[in-house]
Amino acid sequence: MEPTKKHDVFQAIADKTRRDVLRLLAEKKELPISAIAAHFPISRTAITKHLNILAEANLVQSRKSGREKIYHLHPEPLTELKQWLSFYERFWENKLSILKHVVENE
Template sequence: MSAAPKHDVFQAVADPTRRQLLSLLAESDELTVSALSAPFAMSRTAVSKHLRVLSEAGLVRERKAGRETRYRLEAEPLQELRRWLDYYERFWTNRLSVLRQLVESDDADEDVLEPRGPRAVD
């Protein structure tokens, strides 16, 4: 039985630094902490902490190669994020479709299109 991850995919990708690390790893097979740290104005220790969060979420796999630790992207857990985003993409597409039909309708009542609430007095 495997233990539940300390961080989930949503927590892991919530940070812009971690999203950028994922982008860097997506462009390469494997990268070292030194290579991953180069684009950032932060210490390798700080980058390592971000990598630990990504690893705990299952998004990064690490492998020892001599004295170096190499990191590789594990994209499968991103499917959970994709499913969540797909739902909201369908939701907003449907809402915008209804709005378009309302706006483009020839028999649309103009009162429906006017904003409700108090009007500004000039």
């Protein structure tokens, strides 16, 4: 039976530290674990756990290079979030929303 991923996109981005990691990877393109951890006040081990959760949600990917494990952003799963959001956009008045709907449905 499929192991049914424990963490989805919604849970992955619920934590501020993980959002900060995503932002960092967006800016720096790719970084090994230690370099990532250096940006935060918590331990490298804690960062590794956050990276595992992000990887489970497929928001980051990694490659091994020698003794380093280098992570990079993989933003595609955010489309799920975008889709979820789009349902609610019609509920708040945004003068641009009508125009955007026109564009998106073209």
